[in-house]
Amino acid sequence: MPEGHSVHRIARQFARHFVGERVLVSSPQGRFADGAALLDGRTMSDAKAVGKQMFLEFDGALWLRVHLGIYGAWDFAGSVTQDATQRSAGGRMGQTNQRGTEADAAAASADAARDARSTVVGEHESSLASIGAPRRTRLRMAEAEKESVLDDAALEGFPPEPIGQVRVRLLTERAVADLRGPTACEVLDPAGVQAVIDALGPDPLVDDPRAGEERFVERVRRRRTPIGLLLMDQSVVSGIGNVYRAEILFRARLDPHAPGSSLPAELLRDLWRDWVYLLGVGVETGQMLTMDGLDEQGYRAALRNRADRHWVYKREGLPCRICRTNIALEIAAGRKLYWCPSCQEGR
DNA sequence: TCCACATGGTAAA
């Protein structure tokens, strides 16, 4: 599934292209027919993401909650493009951080990542940006790293025919969004939404960064559960998935098996700040860029091949980029955990 | 063409 960063990006697409619009809601597949009938014809009034959950508000205080799970995906079509606001996501964090230093560094680094990317995929970006209102394009936002424009040619007619198993279709006069394969898709009242959010750990893009940091540290330190599991626990911190989990632990040179209660608060603060940084880069670029300091060549390789993209994720059996020890793979709570037994030894 | 596998989560055992 899209980890937290892409859910935020999807929410922004809705905020930009659907909020304020009257929306025709249907369920081409039929499995959300009742919910669709409740929402059909209402105006969307808000769109927000918390961790991996997304909430769309409609007139009459009705909310659509969507969780994509592993397979879920949104497809946007119509007059939908990426915009400057979306691409400046990293800067927003800089404004909300009191101390500023880490966030500024994050924003600067995100800028560097974007610059590197635009060098490499400049044609792609500019073709996307140049698509004005009359032209129509199709933007897939599912697996964030594959986020791409799909066949313009197939979009002569609008709206396009639903492709595959479309659970929900949201249609305005100028844009359409198709949802397929979600883990959760339901209509809630405000209390229902609040109950879901209350069960979630802090999200750096939702909560005040300082308060979020304190909540995170406190929740980790009161558990003896290994930190490798706590980072995946959405009630401890929301938005981290299997890729970010492995990469954050490596970046901290932290043993995934270390109990949360054994970790110094200062180390956990650093861990949280690194997540804040990585999430900012992810929202900024639409990709899980977890290796800093890539030059253009490195960036090109990272785009070409996933194995060149991360420190440890999906690199089992390959030599660690730092110490050449073979990256290990183990199953933790049913998920694949990648780590370097040497760099991440002890604590 | 077929069969795992996937950036999740839940419920049952």
Add this chain to the structure above:
DNA sequence: TTACCCTGTGGAC
């Protein structure tokens, strides 16, 4: 822990 949900994809045949 295990099964299951649900869809699309990529690699093995």
